[in-house]
Amino acid sequence: MTTGNRRRNEERPTWIRRHLRWHRIRQPGTLSPDPWHFALFASGMDMAEPTVERRVSASRTALSAVSQRTKQRPITGPAPFIMLLAQSGKCQGFGDRVPKILRTNQNENESRRLSFRMGLAAVLLAAVFAWTANARQEPNEPQEKRNVVREFFEKNDIEYHGFYEARVGTRLLDDPHQSKDLSIGEARYQFDLFSARDWGDIKVKGDAYGDFVEEQAVFDLREANVFLRPTDSVDLKLGRQVLTWGTGDLIFINDVFPKDWVSFFIGRDTEYLKAPSDAVKVSWFSDAANLDVVYTPEFDSDRYITGDRLSYYNPILGRRAGEDDELMISRRREFFEEDETAIRLYRNVRSYELALYGYWGYWKSPAGFNETLTRATFPELYVYGASVRGTLGKGIANAEIGYYDSIDDRSGDDPLVNNSQMRYLVGYTQEIARDFTAGVQYYVEQMLDYDDYENSLFPGSPTQDEFRHVTTLRLTKLLMNQNLMLSLFTYYSPSDEDVYMRPMANYKASDQLMYEVGANVFFGDERHTFFNQFHDNTNVYAAVRYSF
Amino acid sequence: MFDKVILATMTVLLTLSLAGAGSARAAETPDVQTIVEKANFVAYYQGDDGRSTVRMVITNKQGQTRERLFNIVRKDVQDGGDQNYFVYFQRPADVRRMSYMVRKHVGGKDDDRWLYMPSLDLVKRIAAGDKRTSFVGSDFLYEDVSGRGLDEDIHELVETTDALYVVKNTPKKPETVEFSYYNVSIDRKNFVPMKMEFYDKTGALYRTIESKKVEEIQGFPTVTVSVVQDLKSGSKTEMTFSDVKYNIGVGDIFEERYLRRPPQEVTR
DSSP states (O other), X not given: OOHHHHHHHHTSOHHHHHHHHHHHHHSOOBOOOOXXXXXXXXXXXXXXXXXXXXXXXXXXXXXXXXXXXXXXXXXXXXXXXXXXXXXXXXXXXXXXXXXXXXXXXXXXXXXXXXXXXXXXXXXXXXXXXXXXXXXXXXXXXXXXXXXXXXXXXXXXXXXXXXXEEEEEEEESSOOTTOSOSEEEEEEEEEEEEXXXXXXXXXXXXXXXXXXXXXXXXXXXXXXXXXXXXXXXTEEEEEEEEXXXXXXXXXXXXXXXXXXXXXXXXXXXXXXXXXXXXXXXXXXXXXXXXXXXXXXXXXXXXXXXXXXXXXXXXXXXXXXXXXXXXXXXXXXXXXXXXXXXXXXEEEEEETTEEXXXXXXXXXXXXXXXXXXXXXXXXXXXXXXXXXXXEEEETTEEEEEEEEEEEOGGGTTSOOTTBOXXXXXEEEEEEEEEETTEEEEEEEEEEEESSHHHHHHXXXXXXXXXXXXXXXXXXXXXXXXXXXXXXXXXXXXXXXXXXXXXEEEEEEEESSSSEEEEEEEEEEEESXXXXXXXXXXXXXXXXXXXXXXX | OHHHHHHHHHHHHHHHHHHHXXXXXXXXXXXXXXXXXXXXXXXXXXXXXXXXXXXXXXXXXXXXXXXXXXXXXXXXXXXXXOEEEEEEEEESGGGTXXXXXXXXXXXXXXXXXXXXXXXXXXXXXXXXXXXXXXXXXXXXXHHHHHOOOGGGEEEEEEEEOSSEEEEEEXXXXXXXXXXXXXXXXXXXXXXXXXXXXXXXTTSOEEEEEEEEEEEEETTEEEEEEEEEEETTTTEEEEEEEEEEEEOOOOOSOOSHHXXXXXXXXXXX
């Protein structure tokens, strides 16, 4: 429970408190998918004398890049808060499960040389992969290759697949808040074990990778679940699983399952945008409608931006912040107490897919602060929404709506917690030429109780708009017998006047070997807007993957 | 179930009687509409439903090969009319365990298509596309696999040999396709399309599809090896059908539930 909650509860009679507690247990969990909203949570937080801070930070910006690169952080913001932020230690942007080795205080040049060497190593590794894979891909050679590990698993009726991948990327801009130019550098092995038994399916999928940016070895268990079909009308999936529903294309309203925004922004495969949940999914099917219920006993947050690897705009500091100003987070890890429930009720009417959604849990990325401003929090959130998708003309149209009920700030006057929102989305996708598809979306996010928000702002704080408008355009072209895919996904916000572009080219040199290059480009007018706050993180990447 | 047995029996009888008629060589030549309808039925509508494991080997001009392996399950909504397809991919690795569902509509309405990507747990609706687009990167086109509407072409019987009817098909809307016409050679005995030859806008032959092997399965003449050649690019694709079964009693599996987790008749 957040401090804010506790405070409020203490003002209430005991029986109400008890009721609330009961209520919380019965209707747990809420979430919201916002990488986006990271900046929002702090937007009311610029405490004392913001104008002075601005001046200080502005004058620092004018200093030479060299001095900015040094590890002496500019001292801005009200001292106590900054001190706390500075002492926040290492928050883990990768969720709780990934072990993390604290970086030692290397001097910066060393660190840069190291990242260069690591990058070089990754490139060499990639070349080796490519070479070995090419060597294996003799023309007309039978596709079946002897694989001892696979043979072992197949003896036990287990399918074994996976891939090896090397991926490297670099920042294109000087980021004074990050010590490394390397934006991504990793050698990855993914295994995927699947076994269909008479009573159900078992699936285990995991990634082991060496991360040259974080300088650590990581194991990320992506799936470990059992699927059962106990009766004709019930499906069950238990364990760690990836979950998706809703109609948006890289815009999420009712899909309140965890996302990995770090992976998304640094150029990992799109697969990694979805972070796994440890949950139970129960589905009932009937002629009238189908119902999915997902229960997550322990809150699974997004893997959000903390500053550790990607810089962001920190309104408390009044500037962009990076690895030296990592967010300190107040986590929720009370099993069965800080839990989440998501439901979807859906059916098809002719070729139209209709769905209603509900979610009871927490904002998925930090959306509030505790009272002392020392830690970012995940306030309570309920979401109610609906969607429709179907054919319209030559293409597919979709519409989705969601009401984000920010339980901890229902009146909208708490500057420490996100206000409630309405979210609206319409989209349309059509093939406009052979193997060339275009998709457009229009998304609006409306802050509710806007007057209360404005009145509760600390003087001098940057003000968020009541309506945030975002358009997206996806262009996908397939060439060379569909072996080469060129794609461009662009977010453009006319209200924030900023842009996020994701160009990508993917070439399948053979059934096993894939090459990919791409970029994440952020730009805009103002330093604090949603996409442009990531401007300095603009990066390009290249990858080679060998699948088996 | 009983209906299905009757229908299957009738279909078998029909097939047998057709074969008999063919061997007798006495019957007068049916009109062209009857020929194309029967050929269309044999190619796409035999039985109430069916399943098969399909292996495609795509060989480019340089001799490099790519492979596609998938299971396909079909169920007719109406004989000669709407159909549902379910495709479950096994190879290559990057599409493994993806499932693809088509509700095919005849008579001008676009097909409904869905794709499920297990790594994202994402059910994606696919916009109806140009049907003259490559199917899974092979030399087969979407339309070769799902069938081209009979009413989209004008059919003429141009030749009758001892073994074959040769039907010339000219599109009613030539601007929507890349060919000017195509000839289909149809086996007189069982109405299996044995060869298709596509001619480009200059009148040159540029693409052929041949039935290399035809087997009788549960009484249904079934093409089990088919080869398409792109004479311009020098690329070819061989499609082999195995584990073909008809009238297996496919249930109502063309739903999101089964897209996310296909039933065993699809995965095995």
